[in-house]
Amino acid sequence: VKRLPARAAYDRATIHAILDEGLVCHIGFVADGQPFVLPTTYGRVGDRLYVHGAAASRMLRRLRDGLPVCVTVTLLDGLVLARSAFHHSMNYRSVVIVGVAVEVTDPAEKVRALEAVVEHVVPGRWSSVRAPTSQELKATMVLSLPICEASAKVRTGPPLDDPADREIPCWAGEIPLRCLALPPVNDPHLPPGTTPPASVIGYSRRRARPSGG
Numbered sequence: 001v002k003r004l005p006a007r008a009a010y011d012r013a014t015i016h017a018i019l020d021e022g023l024v025c026h027i028g029f030v031a032d033g034q035p036f037v038l039p040t041t042y043g044r045v046g047d048r049l050y051v052h053g054a055a056a057s058r059m060l061r062r063l064r065d066g067l068p069v070c071v072t073v074t075l076l077d078g079l080v081l082a083r084s085a086f087h088h089s090m091n092y093r094s095v096v097i098v099g100v101a102v103e104v105t106d107p108a109e110k111v112r113a114l115e116a117v118v119e120h121v122v123p124g125r126w127s128s129v130r131a132p133t134s135q136e137l138k139a140t141m142v143l144s145l146p147i148c149e150a151s152a153k154v155r156t157g158p159p160l161d162d163p164a165d166r167e168i169p170c171w172a173g174e175i176p177l178r179c180l181a182l183p184p185v186n187d188p189h190l191p192p193g194t195t196p197p198a199s200v201i202g203y204s205r206r207r208a209r210p211s212g213g
Ligand SMILES: Cc1cc2nc3c(=O)[nH]c(=O)nc-3n(C[C@H](O)[C@H](O)[C@H](O)COP(=O)(O)OP(=O)(O)OC[C@H]3O[C@@H](n4cnc5c(N)ncnc54)[C@H](O)[C@@H]3O)c2cc1C
Pocket: 001, 002, 003, 074, 076, 090, 091, 092, 093, 094, 095, 096, 150, 151, 152, 153
């Protein structure tokens, strides 16, 4: 991280915590000279990030063939409103991982990776759903990316206005933002009156937010 390196972190705990709270990663790669950045879900097991998709996916096939990849996860914590247009900002936690992914072909690891993706989205879900059939596994490609070359960047705190601007009669501060689950909606095919499980009713992505300036 070159711009504002004081906001950078490279330790596993920070990087893993951001990855574990995020829901969507953006996968950047260049195919035939054209850059693409595609959103997808993911899971993490130790120092490996797993992404999955249709075996026919162009993105996954290209990445499997060794195309360099950049994966980004962003958590938006707040809008930072300064007294000048220039100093407006956002509070965030983000991770950038670069590297080369490999296809997971070992059947046991493939199932573990898919479990990690499901558990990443809704902890406790895997044990209550039907496991993938061999046909579904065949139709699904799983890639594994080492979380090795990775950086985190974190901004917290109020706007960093120029001292001279503090006299300007304009509200300044932060509008905190967070990902909030609304009450779950039952599938119409459920028997009437079915109560969602605790993992659904109490669903939250919220983890401890960083504090400080
Ligand atoms: C929600 C949000 C809003 C932002 N808004 C702006 C904006 O409006 N304008 C702006 O210039 N920047 C913004 N940033 C910061 C932006 O992501 C870059 O960090 C910044 O632009 C520096 O770019 P650079 O070209 O100097 O980075 P580079 O020199 O290309 O980066 C070098 C290396 O630093 C690491 N790195 C860079 N940025 C990040 C990051 N965000 N997280 C983790 N690792 C990183 C990567 O490993 C990268 O390879 C925002 C970030 C977030 C998360």
